[in-house]
Amino acid sequence: MADDATLRRLLAGIARGEADQLAELYDRTSPKLYGLILRIQRDRASAEDVLQDVYMRIWQAAGTYRPEAGPPLPWLCTIARNRAIDSVRRVVEHQGPDLDTGEDWVARLIDPHDGAAAFMDRSALLACLGRLDPLHRDCVVLAYCEGQSREDLARHFDRPVNTIKTWLHRSLAGLKTCLEAVS
């Protein structure tokens, strides 16, 4: 992993077309990004394709990174998450198995694996998630960490898709209100 200043320096080098800087950024950040991708895109070969695509995008878009957009690591992770979600949403007809890995994501959040400082406002989000109905909270966390679609969640919780949608909307609205009050 790497501190913000290092990652910013590498992004600036990549924006100048320096491939060695991309290689260094890859070495420092790819385990984190691959971890995120693999939780969402379970097919390893596809996950590897997504990872490579993400770094090609970083190669092309490094010049558009602005410090105002927040620290560099969440910026990179967001690109990876979005591409991983895209890759699983594209295959719409595939009725996957129940994707639940039994992972307790909220517990992991309390004791995160790495660079907690890179992901700001952890305690605020945790507190606000804690105020949600436990089922609704699980729904949000499974969607975010494992890329589950509304349909996946409907199967997982054995509820109609519309109920899931309502849960998600209620939870997201609740989170926003809570986060605004906390910060």
Next chain:
Amino acid sequence: MSGGGAPGPGPTPDPELRAAEYALGTLDAQERAALERDAIRDPETAGRIRAWERRLAPLMGAVPPVAPPPRVRAALLRALPDGAAGAGDQLRQLRLRLRRWQVAAAGAGLLAAGLALFVAIGPSRSPAGGRYLAVVQGGGAVPALIVRVDTRTGLAQVRPVGADAPAGRSLELWYVGAEGPKPLGLVGGAPSQVRLPHSAAPDGVIAVSVEPPGGSPSGQPTGPVIYTGKLIAE
């Protein structure tokens, strides 16, 4: 998206919740693409998405890292344009020349990076005729290319107007649809005709990237995307 249900837009949902569900990841492919298109045009939408991405970002701290297999790194570095490794003066010069295009693209309200470079723009009303026009621009007022597309014949006429390739580089034309960029060929000085990929649809975008002489070695854009244009129904 299950079982051939109506894919229509339906009633427009609360823009705040759309952005929130985008960041959460629960929109389906069409809803995601539609919102990304909106975000290019509307800074408020882009801002909402960014705000939600930041709100939820702490959850990413909960996901453990996994070392990817070394072949990904090797493939990534192979896919970079020739000469990039040295970061030679030529490439540096090129980057400087292109910076103003990149800044223009950044100003367009990039979602978390890369996105806008690849975003499909549209959908245009889909007329029976299947004929579309793309005026491909790089952010300035002057068009670089005019591309006339006929989705029935699968052919596109390309007319360069002001597209000049930097010294020692080629400009490559791409069709970017739901499946990602597909190469259409190199942009020369003279008008030319190219064949569209089978999957080409009117909601795609035409883009031009800077590549090593002869075009991208990997079949994917490797250099900066300097021009993009959406298809407009004729």
